[in-house]
Amino acid sequence: xxxxxxxxxxxxxxxxxxxxxxxxxxxxxxxxxxxxxxxxxxxxxxxxxxxxxxxxxxxxxxxxxxxxxxxxxxxxxxxxxxxxxxxxxxxxxxxxxxxxxxxxxxxxxxxxxxxxxxxxxxxxxxxxxxxxxxxxxxxxxxxxxxxxxxxxxxxxxxxxxxxxxxxxxxxxxxxxxxxxxxxxxxxxxxxxxxxxxxxxxxxxxxxxxxxxxxxxxxxxxxxxxxxxxxxxxxxxxxxxxxxxxxxxxxxxxxxxxxxxxxxxxxxxxxxxxxxxxxxxxxxxxxxxxxxxxxxxxxxxxxxxxxxxxxxxxxxxxxxxxxxxxxxxxxxxxxxxxxxxxxxxxxxxxxxx
Amino acid sequence: xxxxxxxxxxxxxxxxxxxxxxxxxxxxxxxxxxxxxxxxxxxxxxxxxxxxxxxxxxxxxxxxxxxxxxxxxxxxxxxxxxxxxxxxxxxxxxxxxxxxxxxxxxxxxxxxxxxxxxxxxxxxxxxxxxxxxxxxxxxxxxxxxxxxxxxxxxxxxxxxxxxxxxxxxxxxxxxxxxxxxxxxxxxxxxxxxxxxxxxxxxxxxxxxxxxxxxxxxxxxxxxxxxxxxxxxxxxxxxxxxxxxxxxxxxxxxxxxxxxxxxxxxxxxxxxxxxxxxxxxxxxxxxxxxxxxxxxxxxxxxxxxxxxxxxxxxxxxxxxxxxxxxxxxxxxxxxxxxxxxxxxxxxxxxxxxxxxxxxxxxxxxxxxxxxxxxxxxxxxxxxxxxxxxxxxxxxxxxxxxxxxxxxxxxxxxxxxxxx
Numbered sequence: 001x002x003x004x005x006x007x008x009x010x011x012x013x014x015x016x017x018x019x020x021x022x023x024x025x026x027x028x029x030x031x032x033x034x035x036x037x038x039x040x041x042x043x044x045x046x047x048x049x050x051x052x053x054x055x056x057x058x059x060x061x062x063x064x065x066x067x068x069x070x071x072x073x074x075x076x077x078x079x080x081x082x083x084x085x086x087x088x089x090x091x092x093x094x095x096x097x098x099x100x101x102x103x104x105x106x107x108x109x110x111x112x113x114x115x116x117x118x119x120x121x122x123x124x125x126x127x128x129x130x131x132x133x134x135x136x137x138x139x140x141x142x143x144x145x146x147x148x149x150x151x152x153x154x155x156x157x158x159x160x161x162x163x164x165x166x167x168x169x170x171x172x173x174x175x176x177x178x179x180x181x182x183x184x185x186x187x188x189x190x191x192x193x194x195x196x197x198x199x200x201x202x203x204x205x206x207x208x209x210x211x212x213x214x215x216x217x218x219x220x221x222x223x224x225x226x227x228x229x230x231x232x233x234x235x236x237x238x239x240x241x242x243x244x245x246x247x248x249x250x251x252x253x254x255x256x257x258x259x260x261x262x263x264x265x266x267x268x269x270x271x272x273x274x275x276x277x278x279x280x281x282x283x284x285x286x287x288x289x290x291x292x293x294x295x296x297x298x299x300x301x302x303x304x305x306x307x308x309x310x311x312x313x314x315x316x317x318x319x320x321x322x323x324x325x326x327x328x329x330x331x332x333x334x335x336x337x338x339x340x341x342x343x344x345x346x347x348x349x350x351x352x
Numbered sequence: 353x354x355x356x357x358x359x360x361x362x363x364x365x366x367x368x369x370x371x372x373x374x375x376x377x378x379x380x381x382x383x384x385x386x387x388x389x390x391x392x393x394x395x396x397x398x399x400x401x402x403x404x405x406x407x408x409x410x411x412x413x414x415x416x417x418x419x420x421x422x423x424x425x426x427x428x429x430x431x432x433x434x435x436x437x438x439x440x441x442x443x444x445x446x447x448x449x450x451x452x453x454x455x456x457x458x459x460x461x462x463x464x465x466x467x468x469x470x471x472x473x474x475x476x477x478x479x480x481x482x483x484x485x486x487x488x489x490x491x492x493x494x495x496x497x498x499x500x501x502x503x504x505x506x507x508x509x510x511x512x513x514x515x516x517x518x519x520x521x522x523x524x525x526x527x528x529x530x531x532x533x534x535x536x537x538x539x540x541x542x543x544x545x546x547x548x549x550x551x552x553x554x555x556x557x558x559x560x561x562x563x564x565x566x567x568x569x570x571x572x573x574x575x576x577x578x579x580x581x582x583x584x585x586x587x588x589x590x591x592x593x594x595x596x597x598x599x600x601x602x603x604x605x606x607x608x609x610x611x612x613x614x615x616x617x618x619x620x621x622x623x624x625x626x627x628x629x630x631x632x633x634x635x636x637x638x639x640x641x642x643x644x645x646x647x648x649x650x651x652x653x654x655x656x657x658x659x660x661x662x663x664x665x666x667x668x669x670x671x672x673x674x675x676x677x678x679x680x681x682x683x684x685x686x687x688x689x690x691x692x693x694x695x696x697x698x699x700x701x702x703x704x705x706x707x708x709x710x711x712x713x714x715x716x717x718x719x720x721x722x723x724x725x726x727x728x729x730x731x732x733x734x735x736x737x738x739x740x741x742x743x744x745x746x747x748x749x750x751x752x753x754x755x756x757x758x759x760x761x762x763x764x765x766x767x768x769x770x
Contacts, residue, residue, distance in 0.1 A: 069732040099460030099478065167718075212635055213718055227614040228634075337475035340467055340734075344545070347729070350718040351547045 031060040032275055036088040038065040039218040040241030044295035045088075049283050052291075057278065067216055070097060073267050077102050082267045085276045089126060091332045092170070092339065094263045098125035099336075103265040110277045112284045112302075118261075120332065121301040126263035127284055128301030130292065133318035133327075134171045134258040137239045138231040139224050140249045147231060150256040151179040154207050161230035164223045167213040169346040170335065171233070171258045174328060176203035178256055188331045197342070201349055213350070224250060240297035240316055254323040258330055261301060293317060409748075412741035415520035417465040418512060421458050422449045426516030429509065437504050443492040450484035468522070468736075469511045476500050510534050523742035548726075548743070552750065555722040558641065558712075559705035563698050565645040566652040570697070571690075574653050578660035589657070592650055600647065604711045607643040608634060611715065640716035644708060651704060652697035659693025659768050692768035699758065699767065706751060723747050 034050065036042045042063065050061040064084065066072065070093050076082045089097065097103045103125035108114040114122045121128025136153050138146045147159055153175065165172055174187050180203045182190050190196035212229055214220055220234035221242035236257070242248045264283060266276045282288060289300040290308035297316035300306060306319070314320055318327075335342075363371040419426060424445035432438045453459040463477030483499045484492075497504040514520075514532075525531055529546040530538050540546060573592065577585050595603060610616045611634040621627040633639050663686065671681035709724035723743055730740035 071732045071735050071737075074735055096460075099457070100464075101457040101460075226612055228612055338472065340464075340474060341471040343734070344471075348545050348547050351551065351721065352544070352719070 029058070029060050030272075030275060031062055032085045032272065032279055033062045033064060033083060034086045034088075034279070035064045035066050035084045037067065037217055039216075040238055040245070040296055041217065041235075041298075043241075044237070044292055044298075047295050048292035049279075049288065052288070053279060053282050056282075059275065059279075068093060070102070073097065074100070074102050077268050080269055082270045084267055085270055085272050086279055087265050087267060088129065088262055089265045091120070091261050091263065091330075092335055094123055094126035094265055095332060095336050097265060098123065102268060104268050104270065104273070106266070106280075107277070111281045116286075116303050117284075118301045118303060121261040121263060123263065126265040127280060128261045128263050129283060129289070130262045131259055131299035131301055131318055132262060133236045133260065133323075134166070134233060135236045135239070135252050135254060135318075136231055136233045137220070137224065137250050137252045139227075140251045142227065143230060146251055147253055148255065149253070150175050152253075153231060153233070154179040154203060156207055156210055159230060162210050162212055162228065163207060164212045164214050164220055164229040164232035166233055167215050167350070169342045170339075171328075171330070172204065173197070173200040173342065173346075174258065174330075175233075175256065176200040178328070179203060184256060184326070184328050187328070188334050192334070192338070197345070201345070204349075221248070221250065224248075236316075236318055237296040237298045254318075254326075256326050256328045257318060257323065258328045259318045259324075260330055262298075405748075408741050409745055410741075411737050412523055412745045413519045413521065414738065415515060415518055415522075417461050418515040419518060421453050421462040422446070422512060422516065424449050425512055429513040429516065432509070432513065434506065434510060434513070436506055437493075437497075438509055440491055440493050442509070443496050443503075444490060446496065447484045447487055447492045450481045454481050454485040465515055466508065466511055469515065470508060473502065473508060476502055507534055520738075523738040524745065526739060527742040527746050548746075551721070551723055551726065552746070554720070555706060555747075556750070556754075558637075558644070558720075558722060559702050559708075561641055562644045562648055562705045563652075563702045565641065566648050566701050567694065567698055569645065570649055570653040570656060571694070573649075574656035574660055574693075577653070577657045578663070579665070592653055595647075596650055601710060603647055604643060604714050607639070607646070607711075607715055611639050611642070634715055635717040637716070637720050640712050640720045643711050643715045644705060647711060648701045648705060652701045655697040655700065655768075656690060656693040659696075660690055663689045691762075695762045696767040699755075702754075703751060706747065 034045075036045055042065065046063065050063065053059065054061045066087075068090065070089075073084065073087060076084065094103070098105075105124055106127060108122070108127075111127055117128050118131065121131075136147075136150070140146060143159070147153065147155075152159055153163060173191060177187050177190055177196065177200050178184055180199060182196075182199075191200065212223060214223065214232070217235050217238050220232040221238050223229045224232050224239075225242065225246075225248060236252055239250050239252055243250050264280045266273065266280070270276055284302060286300065286302040286305035287308060289302050290305040293299065293309050293313050297313070297318075299317040299319040300309070309317070315322070317323070365371055365374050425442060428442040428445035429438060432442065450459065453462060459478055459481035460474070463474040463481075466477055467474035480496065480499050480503065484496070487495055502508055514536075515522075522532070525538065526541070527548050529541050529549050531541050532538055577588055577592070580588070608615075612618070613630050613632065613634070615634075617633060618627075618630045622630060633642075667685050667689070668681050671685040672678070676684065706722075707724050708722055709728055712720050712722050713725055724747075727740045727743050727747075730736045730743070
């Protein structure tokens with residue numbers, strides 16, 4: 001009995017010593033938690049930003065993934081327990097988060113020259129990192145004579161089969177109107193009227209039964225590869241990733257592509273503010289930013305970075321001149337004002 | 353006389369105390385010991401279950417945004433009768449409130465809350481906040497109406513007054529497809545917005561279908577497991593339990609691979625010549641039910657198996673020897689003894705199915721989404737936790753009501769898990 005007690009005591013003491021000993025070394029290295037969208041995009045950020053940053057500054061970069069769940073950030077900020085240091089957000093989230101006080105107001109003195117960023121991408125609470133574009137793509141192995149313009153996406157007669165669209169009214173409503181004949185320059189004027197919105201939804205009704213709705217960026221190339229759909233809207237870099245890394249024969253249709261920005265934001269109340277700023281400043285350096293285009297076909301948002309990109313990479317970027325010919329200019333202010341009702345209407349339309 | 357006789361008849365213990373008192377003392381000690389044993393678990397459940405659920409339920413009626421951002425305006429509107437725009441004092445209060453919200457960066461929160469009742473006004477409130485912060489002295493009424501004519505109409509003031517109350521029924525009404533109009537009357541929302549009733553019906557329907565499917569598929573399996581020799585039975589039991597060790601997400605994704613148009617099942621059926629053309633098995637109701645049934649099967653099978661194992665095989669043999677045919681013996685002797693297990697398994701599966709989110713999201717189409725999808729959507733993307741909580745409250749209420757009915761029909765004491 002006594003020896004048993006003694007033994008258990010020894011084991012317990014040993015375990016305690018081990019855990020205490022193991023706890024201390026980990027605290028020595030600084031760590032930064034960066035949150036992004038996963039998939040091929042995060043892979044490119046790892047190569048272009050996280051690894052070189054970790055090496056140069058001796059900081060451990062912890063990666064996390066999310067899919068635009070701004071609620072998590074809001075919960076953290078409200079609970080005053082912010083564990084995400086830097087978040088890669090889209091334009092809508094950047095504006096909404098800034099309005100609702102979820103992100104820190106950025107001090108551009110610590111980041112770089114604000115005027116050098118492509119115009120709408122340097123906002124009060126977030127600084128631009130990439131130019132990506134929503135396009136649509138098809139598998140050239142399955143469709144030898146593929147679609148060439150946006151109206152083809154909605155033309156079930158000419159190109160029968162399922163399509164995949166993002167589960168959001170964003171860009172889909174604009175494309176529906178353009179496919180219905182509205183000139184691109186007047187899209188937001190028409191969409192601002194109730195009849196215009198009805199018209200867009202009526203056009204979407206024509207393909208509704210044939211649509212598979214995707215939510216995560218990695219789904220469109222997967223759906224295309226599985227043969228589940230004949231064409232899909234997607235973020236261009238993800239299709240490029242499937243072509244380059246997996247040898248798929250996907251073709252992107254650049255007609256009426258919708259270029260948009262991703263930005264870095266820092267949640268408010270972040271305990272590691274200086275380290276977060278260090279990373280954002282590093283990632284906003286034009287030389288570092290230009291590096292990312294090697295890994296994924298997204299363009300830089302710093303005007304000094306564009307000339308640093310190799311010409312064979314340039315042609316796949318959304319900002320290449322031949323791709324920009326019919327590009328649609330998105331209106332973030334329109335979506336900030338009307339996004340709530342349009343999203344609600346879209347969800348109701350989907351659920352019926 | 354009676355009392356004397358009665359006191360003479362009191363039973364006493366060895367040390368002289370009345371037996372009744374002694375019994376009471378022992379009982380109390382036993383009860384305290386029992387409470388002491390249960391107390392840690394009770395506290396744990398209280399903290400990790402009851403309290404969070406209570407907070408969620410509270411959020412469904414909580415209305416903090418406007419009282420926090422526009423307190424002076426709400427106070428100024430207390431005496432307002434609701435017809436026509438209010439007086440100058442309300443506008444002055446509004447400007448004072450906006451100056452503060454602009455400083456605290458909370459104007460957009462007020463705009464968002466007002467936008468729930470009056471769509472399209474979020475940007476107007478944000479713009480008004482920005483303009484009001486620049487105003488220095490009155491009269492404020494004309495200045496605000498000049499910023500936007502909406503401030504001269506009664507609608508937005510009705511909304512502010514209504515949203516200024518500490519508790520609101522707005523989210524609960526919206527979760528039932530109802531709304532209050534400007535005159536405080538409750539009515540149905542526009543038909544293209546009325547989706548929640550259908551969603552609840554759909555959720556209950558899918559859960560019931562899955563429960564019945566697992567019952568019909570699981571009963572033979574449980575019977576087999578309970579009646580074969582123990583060694584084979586244990587092996588088969590391991591096969592039933594094996595999916596449990598795989599993550600739910602992995603199992604659902606496996607179903608995606610199986611059910612795809614270019615997937616395994618379609619490939620097999622087409623190459624075997626049974627089908628001429630590939631069938632749509634995924635992103636529809638059929639695929640959802642199949643995947644959910646597969647995932648819920650162990651939950652139904654295991655309680656039934658445990659109960660069946662306790663049924664002695666001699667009962668059926670006795671019934672047969674007394675002249676009953678095989679079906680009659682099964683139906684009158686064996687089946688009633690399995691009802692407690694069936695009741696437990698089905699209840700478990702039904703309630704679990706009500707809360708399903710991942711499987712319909714990955715395998716179902718947009719018209720197969722259950723309530724939990726909308727709860728997740730409002731929590732994560734719309735940041736409308738009031739609406740998410742309201743949907744949760746209604747689901748909880750429905751589940752409680754159904755359980756009450758179930759209890760009346762079957763009885764909780766009649767359920768056994770083994």
